[in-house]
Amino acid sequence: MKQLFYLYFFAFLFLVPGCLIDSRNFREDDTQTRTCVNDDGCSFSEFCDTGICAVAPGCLSCTTLPHAQPVCFHGLCMVQTCQDGYFNANGLYLDGCELSCTPTQGGVEVCDGIDNDCDGVADEDFNLGNDPLHCGSCDISCDVPPNGAPLCSQGNCYFICLEGFYDIDGDAQNGCESTVCEPTHGGVEICDLRDNNCDGQVDEGIDKTTTQSCGPLCETCSFDHAQSLCLEGVCTMGLCDSQCQDLNGLASDGCEYCCTPTAGGVEICDGLDNDCNGLVDEGLTCICPPEMVNVESTYCMDIYEASRPDATLWSQGTDSSTPLSRPDVMPWLNVSLQDAVDACSRAGKRLCTATEWEVACKGPTNTVYSYGDDYDTQICNGIDTFCRCEEGTSCEGVDPCPYAHCYNTCGADFGPQPTGSFPSCEGAYGAIDITGNAWERVQGGTARGGAYNCLDSESLHKCSYIADWGTSARSNFGFRCCCSGSDCPQ
Numbered sequence: 001m002k003q004l005f006y007l008y009f010f011a012f013l014f015l016v017p018g019c020l021i022d023s024r025n026f027r028e029d030d031t032q033t034r035t036c037v038n039d040d041g042c043s044f045s046e047f048c049d050t051g052i053c054a055v056a057p058g059c060l061s062c063t064t065l066p067h068a069q070p071v072c073f074h075g076l077c078m079v080q081t082c083q084d085g086y087f088n089a090n091g092l093y094l095d096g097c098e099l100s101c102t103p104t105q106g107g108v109e110v111c112d113g114i115d116n117d118c119d120g121v122a123d124e125d126f127n128l129g130n131d132p133l134h135c136g137s138c139d140i141s142c143d144v145p146p147n148g149a150p151l152c153s154q155g156n157c158y159f160i161c162l163e164g165f166y167d168i169d170g171d172a173q174n175g176c177e178s179t180v181c182e183p184t185h186g187g188v189e190i191c192d193l194r195d196n197n198c199d200g201q202v203d204e205g206i207d208k209t210t211t212q213s214c215g216p217l218c219e220t221c222s223f224d225h226a227q228s229l230c231l232e233g234v235c236t237m238g239l240c241d242s243q244c245q246d247l248n249g250l251a252s253d254g255c256e257y258c259c260t261p262t263a264g265g266v267e268i269c270d271g272l273d274n275d276c277n278g279l280v281d282e283g284l285t286c287i288c289p290p291e292m293v294n295v296e297s298t299y300c301m302d303i304y305e306a307s308r309p310d311a312t313l314w315s316q317g318t319d320s321s322t323p324l325s326r327p328d329v330m331p332w333l334n335v336s337l338q339d340a341v342d343a344c345s346r347a348g349k350r351l352c353t354a355t356e357w358e359v360a361c362k363g364p365t366n367t368v369y370s371y372g373d374d375y376d377t378q379i380c381n382g383i384d385t386f387c388r389c390e391e392g393t394s395c396e397g398v399d400p401c402p403y404a405h406c407y408n409t410c411g412a413d414f415g416p417q418p419t420g421s422f423p424s425c426e427g428a429y430g431a432i433d434i435t436g437n438a439w440e441r442v443q444g445g446t447a448r449g450g451a452y453n454c455l456d457s458e459s460l461h462k463c464s465y466i467a468d469w470g471t472s473a474r475s476n477f478g479f480r481c482c483c484s485g486s487d488c489p490q
Contacts, residue, residue, distance in 0.1 A: 039074040045355065047074045054366040055359050060298040063353055065096035089120025094283045111138035129155050130234055145175030151193070153216045154235065160193050160202065160216075167194055191218030208233060224254030247278045269297045285485045291325040292483070293430035295360050300488055301352060302480040304419040304432050305331040305440065306343065313418050322346050323481060327420030331438050331478045337471035340441040340479035348489035349481035354442045354466075356482050361435065361449065361463035363428025368462055370427040370435045375458045377402045380425035380436030382450065382457035386414040404458045416452050416476070431480070435461045438478030445471035452476070 042053035058075030071080035082097035089099040101118035132142040136155030147165035165176035181198035211221040214230035221228040227238030240255035259276035269286035288300035302325035310317035311329035377384035387410040389401035395410035439447035450461035
């Protein structure tokens, strides 16, 4: 009988590595709370939240951008670099480097209808509205009339007469056909580039700089929902009216998009264009699969620690096909980093990033533990939860019991528990058992959340605690999966 006892005893020691007996258990990065006055006192991925550095929610969606390397600066996501052959032409970060383009003409813009310098605009260095050599389009030059000079206005060709010559018949084919002026338009000067009253001057007394009489032919400038300007004889669109924008970049329809900001001009999941940029719910993850919770409208996280398809209340099973998020089964334990990455991929998801995990644990108020700022021995599954205080034990009569670090005095009957066994062990966004029960792998290979066998659960169950035993370590390592937007399984 004594031999059987020792057999179980030593088996127990070797089956419970990590927190309890492994000397490698240490805080690689305890991420001590840092105070701050402004964002400059925090890392780029953080912001100063009421005097404390906290993970900036804006950085959550800054992990992947199409064809771009992102960088986050205190919650502002920006494109840092683009992949070869791609350019961030529109200056927005949500679509990354959206323009696939190969520079031509040495990257110098020429008038050929091609975006030579890959800035998203073709022929921007040429005034197609006023250039007689490129009037209305590249290489469409205005003909030089006899005794006259070509003129381009608003993309249309006209001409003016040289000194001593006059256009009497208005025929562009023969240009300025006469050396003798004959009154036109009843001898009353109008804006038509002709000497109507034969006084040797053309269009005298006519102001061609106003929006009512702009340019060579005195055009009326008008743009929908926008300020109209006459600049150097060209009708130009000025500022958009309040709550209107020029989204398509075309002056022909003015500031075509009119919208009233809602929700303080910050995009939220409500099917409305809150920031009035022409997009609805952009950059947000508004709908999550039923087995996942929504975090900051930015990503989805499994509600429960991953479990195998054949797991039961008593067994974690052996089927490694697809990880599931469900209650009342033993979690999938003893996985390496690669195991976790591959498993999430088979579920159509991905392993959560360290930032995603920490935000889900700390919640919007940046708590120390998933459930609050004060350590509680009974909310999550840890050694302290199961310290023995019953009659006949060394802690009989101790009040309160259990208490923090009670194992060395009281002993404990601890072990992994089925998912959801501690319903109060829940992050603010709804992730159950995000601390305690099993270590949780995150991208990069570190472990978060502590486990059921952590001797110092008060420290190791903190949302900020980072443990690193290498990417191949397996003992009591579990995981949960995340996804974002359209990448989430339907």
